[in-house]
Amino acid sequence: MSRKPFVRPVSKTGWWLKHPRYMRYMSREVTCIPIGAFALLMVCALERLSKGQAAYDAFIAAIQGPLSVLGLIIVLVFALHNATSWFNVTPKALPVQMGEEFLAGKYIIGAHYAVWIVASLIVLFFAGVL
Amino acid sequence: MAKSNKPIFWSLFAAGGTLAAFLAPVLALLFLLTALGHPPALLTYANLHAFASHWMGKIFLLGVITLFLWHAAHRLRVTVHDFGLRQDGLVAIVVYLIAAVGTALSALYLIRI
Numbered sequence A: 001m002s003r004k005p006f007v008r009p010v011s012k013t014g015w016w017l018k019h020p021r022y023m024r025y026m027s028r029e030v031t032c033i034p035i036g037a038f039a040l041l042m043v044c045a046l047e048r049l050s051k052g053q054a055a056y057d058a059f060i061a062a063i064q065g066p067l068s069v070l071g072l073i074i075v076l077v078f079a080l081h082n083a084t085s086w087f088n089v090t091p092k093a094l095p096v097q098m099g100e101e102f103l104a105g106k107y108i109i110g111a112h113y114a115v116w117i118v119a120s121l122i123v124l125f126f127a128g129v130l
Numbered sequence B: 001m002a003k004s005n006k007p008i009f010w011s012l013f014a015a016g017g018t019l020a021a022f023l024a025p026v027l028a029l030l031f032l033l034t035a036l037g038h039p040p041a042l043l044t045y046a047n048l049h050a051f052a053s054h055w056m057g058k059i060f061l062l063g064v065i066t067l068f069l070w071h072a073a074h075r076l077r078v079t080v081h082d083f084g085l086r087q088d089g090l091v092a093i094v095v096y097l098i099a100a101v102g103t104a105l106s107a108l109y110l111i112r113i
Helices: A020-029 A032-050 A053-062 A066-088 A105-126 B006-035 B045-053 B055-082 B088-112
Strands: none
Touching (some): A020 A066, A032 A053, A032 B088, A053 B045, A066 A105, B006 B055, B055 B088
16 A cells, blocks of 8 residues: 555535536536526515415516516526526436437437427417517 | 435436426516516416416416425535535535425415415
8 A cells, every 4th residue: 555645636615617527517506596596486476476466566566677687587597508408418318219229319309399499488378478 | 225315305306307497497587577577467466366276277386386496405405515515414404494395385375375
């Protein structure tokens, strides 16, 4: 056994800055913060909704303004990043075997994007935006 | 055989991540339009109240909100570890507790509507 074992110093907090791949990993992981905050905002919306029209209308008025716009743009960007990164690994998570071969990843990813677009359009239509 | 509760939290993470992938961007867009002063028709009191009054609307809202919460909670637990905070037991309790309280409150508010 070596008397002077080499221990490569690795920063506990900053290791992910060392390589673009680590940074991409972290960029996917931190999407949970805006998504979680958005879920809590929806819990607040339900609370206001259950308290009646005056409370709910005050909530809708309160979430208007530049700070809310900025916050929700952040939520939207991170939600899009979660969506694309989630769908792009579906061939690994849900491989489809056909006989001896595996279905090409582009079809599995493409199917997810297609469902995503249709689902989003349905929500926009149902919400009265389209 | 050693038992682990990991499959429960991981399956909630995976289900929530999938649901968030499909629905979080468009739902965030609805709220962004509201913040910009153009609330979609669904987010007016009368329409959202009618939607949340129906049992299918309640199930949809509870499913979306709670799965988003459990997804975010589990991923945040791992992310906090990755940022160098090595207190996994405590972090797990905090994040899952927030998700559990959010779930219970959402159910309570939906029952009251």
